[in-house]
Amino acid sequence: MTRTLAPARRVLAVTVLAATVTGTLAACGSGSGPELPPDPKVGSTAAPAADTGGRAPALPRSRPTGMKIDAAGVDAKKMVDLKVDAASGELGVPNADTDANSPGWWTEGVTPG
Known part of the structure; x- marks a missing residue:
């Protein structure tokens, strides 16, 4: 048995x-977990381009002045210029002693805007 x-x-x-x-x-x-934050609102303060026959004029290169990400609590007022090291081919990083909390921007890359 x-x-x-x-x-x-x-x-x-x-x-x-x-x-x-x-x-x-x-x-x-079931959706009973924590609520996700709402999607961030993205806006622009740029003025509309002048009428150039359907083609916008080329803008000069610009530099970032800061970075703000509300959802992550980031509000950096300074950007560190980053360049590619010619010997190694690697992109530099912000100095850990002086710029650890500042975001970096590759100066040879696409400009903001």
């Missing part, structure tokens, strides 16, 4: 385990 009960207990244990895992996964996907 014990030989016939052992497989039945295994089936019951597997069934209970499967139901527990299924219920846990369903609860995770």
Whole structure:
């Protein structure tokens, strides 16, 4: 009799385990978790380009003046100029002693705007 009960207990244990895992996964996907922040609002303070026959005039290169990311609590008022090291070909990084909290900007890359 014990030989016939052992497989039945295994089936019951597997069934209970499967139901527990299924219920846990369903609860995770039910939306009862923390609310995500709203999407950031993106705007521009740039003036519209003058009418040049459908083609905008080329703008001079510009430099970033800071970086603000509200959702991450970032409000940097300074950007560090970064260049590629000619010997290694690697992009430099901000100095850890003086500019650890300042974002860097690759000066040879695309300009902001």
